[in-house]
Amino acid sequence: MLNEEKIRLMTRLALYEKNQLKEDETAENYFKTDYISKQLLGSLVSGTIAFLVAAGAYAAYNFDIIMLSIYSADVKGLLRQVLFDYVLFMAAFLLITWVIYAARYRKSRRGLHRYFSALKKLLRGYGEDPE
Amino acid sequence: MTTLLEIREYIKGLYARFGAVLTPIARFAVALIALGMINSGIGYNETLKGALPTVIVALFCALIPANAGCALIAVVILVHMYSLSLLALGFTAMLFLLLFLLYFRFTPRTGILVVLTPVCLKLGIPYVVPLSAGLFTAPESALSIVVGVVVYYYLVFIGGSGATTGTGSVDQILTSLRSLMDGIAGNHSMIIMALTLAVGAVIVCYVRRLRIAHAWSVAVAVSSVVMLIVLFAGDIAYNTGMSIGMAFLGMIVSAGIAEVLVFFFFNMDYSRIESVQFQDDDYYYYVKAVPKVTLAAKSHTVQRFSGPEAEEDGIYYNGPDDFDYQNIDEDADRSDRPEDGGESGDGRESRGSRDSGNSGDDRPGE
Numbered sequence: 001m002l003n004e005e006k007i008r009l010m011t012r013l014a015l016y017e018k019n020q021l022k023e024d025e026t027a028e029n030y031f032k033t034d035y036i037s038k039q040l041l042g043s044l045v046s047g048t049i050a051f052l053v054a055a056g057a058y059a060a061y062n063f064d065i066i067m068l069s070i071y072s073a074d075v076k077g078l079l080r081q082v083l084f085d086y087v088l089f090m091a092a093f094l095l096i097t098w099v100i101y102a103a104r105y106r107k108s109r110r111g112l113h114r115y116f117s118a119l120k121k122l123l124r125g126y127g128e129d130p131e
Numbered sequence: 132m133t134t135l136l137e138i139r140e141y142i143k144g145l146y147a148r149f150g151a152v153l154t155p156i157a158r159f160a161v162a163l164i165a166l167g168m169i170n171s172g173i174g175y176n177e178t179l180k181g182a183l184p185t186v187i188v189a190l191f192c193a194l195i196p197a198n199a200g201c202a203l204i205a206v207v208i209l210v211h212m213y214s215l216s217l218l219a220l221g222f223t224a225m226l227f228l229l230l231f232l233l234y235f236r237f238t239p240r241t242g243i244l245v246v247l248t249p250v251c252l253k254l255g256i257p258y259v260v261p262l263s264a265g266l267f268t269a270p271e272s273a274l275s276i277v278v279g280v281v282v283y284y285y286l287v288f289i290g291g292s293g294a295t296t297g298t299g300s301v302d303q304i305l306t307s308l309r310s311l312m313d314g315i316a317g318n319h320s321m322i323i324m325a326l327t328l329a330v331g332a333v334i335v336c337y338v339r340r341l342r343i344a345h346a347w348s349v350a351v352a353v354s355s356v357v358m359l360i361v362l363f364a365g366d367i368a369y370n371t372g373m374s375i376g377m378a379f380l381g382m383i384v385s386a387g388i389a390e391v392l393v394f395f396f397f398n399m400d401y402s403r404i405e406s407v408q409f410q411d412d413d414y415y416y417y418v419k420a421v422p423k424v425t426l427a428a429k430s431h432t433v434q435r436f437s438g439p440e441a442e443e444d445g446i447y448y449n450g451p452d453d454f455d456y457q458n459i460d461e462d463a464d465r466s467d468r469p470e471d472g473g474e475s476g477d478g479r480e481s482r483g484s485r486d487s488g489n490s491g492d493d494r495p496g497e
């Protein structure tokens with residue numbers, strides 16, 4: 001005999017397991033600060049590579065000006081400017097990372113909480129003690 | 132309205148039955164349009180440009196995950212760029228690397244929008260992407276849409292000026308590189324379109340969550356108006372030469388498609404809103420419940436009144452008053468349950484035993 005309530009519950013659980021559980025469990029394995037730090041580290045690497053690529057393209061675009069700047073011995077000023085741009089870019093990129101992954105961590109916890117509540121409800125339906 | 136609801140239920144039923152086939156077909160169609168667009172715009176590689184390779188790649192895109200499909204289309208673009216020149220390949224690869232590093236870290240799940248946005252831009256209805264993405268996904272999808280816009284305008288630009296991106300002396304390469312970068316960074320149409328679509332997606336996301344009646348439809352309407360304002364303001368500021376009539380028409384068509392989506396996925400009966408209030412030890416609760424508009428699908432039951440099957444079932448027809456039309460399904464259910472005594476017993480008894488069956492199923496230990 002079909003029990004529609006159970007089918008609904010199991011479908012919801014199966015959908016969550018298929019789409020979200022792995023990601024949420026990964027987040028749950030860390031403390032919030034550790035999780036965000038890990039993501040910030042990833043962003044630091046990818047952001048630095050992206051900055052280098054963009055800086056390379058910019059250098060190619062302004063090849064003449066840069067060469068003149070080198071010949072006029074203002075290398076220090078150029079490097080200072082590049083460093084300033086890098087810090088500014090990374091600050092913005094890391095801030096975005098922090099905001100997004102802090103929200104994602106909260107969402108993961110909420111999702112897992114709902115998942116385990118539904119799982120308990122299902123187990124109770126089978127007469128098993130969820131604890 | 133009833134006919135529309137019936138059609139909706141019919142289509143939903145059809146999708147429930149054939150969804151496993153319809154979804155890859157839809158993805159195949161999108162991939163085919165995208166590849167056709169790439170071939171017509173930047174089809175520099177004659178082998179890949181052919182019909183058979185295009186269909187095979189589109190088939191692959193339909194069968195593999197959406198993000199892998201995006202990667203495959205990116206590879207096709209890179210092959211075309213390689214056929215054009217090494218500089219074009221290098222610049223395009225650099226652009227894709229930047230997009231990958233800065234964007235895919237945050238919104239890996241909405242990669243399909245990166246393909247859908249250029250396709251809809253080509254079809255003249257780009258606004259449908261932010262409207263539908265805003266209705267069904269998070270505000271982060273605006274990032275995917277912006278990336279899609281950048282890719283589209285880049286392909287259009289390189290398709291138009293591809294002949295100039297040749298190789299040769301250092302000066303020639305630098306000049307070509309500058310023209311490519313100017314084509315991207317100095318393209319005001321692209322910047323305005325990216326801004327318009329991003330703003331549209333964020334507004335739909337925000338408005339549809341408001342606790343107001345017809346929130347989804349209001350979100351579509353508000354976002355459409357704001358997108359038109361941003362588009363026209365950008366056109367006035369930068370004089371992009373955009374066709375106002377086409378933009379208006381595209382917006383109306385896009386809003387219409389979004390309304391169809393709302394009808395399918397969020398159809399509420401606001402005339403029957405229930406507002407209730409209750410309390411517990413800690414809180415007062417003010418709850419507004421909006422019923423969904425649903426329509427039971429028409430079920431056609433074929434009942435035999437004569438012949439060997441009817442006699443085997445013990446069904447005899449004694450005129451229209453003798454037949455219980457209300458309990459056709461219950462009778463059928465009852466016959467499947469041995470504990471209900473399906474072959475005999477009146478409706479009251481069987482309903483009682485079904486309830487006890489459910490409770491017994493919920494608590495088998497008792």
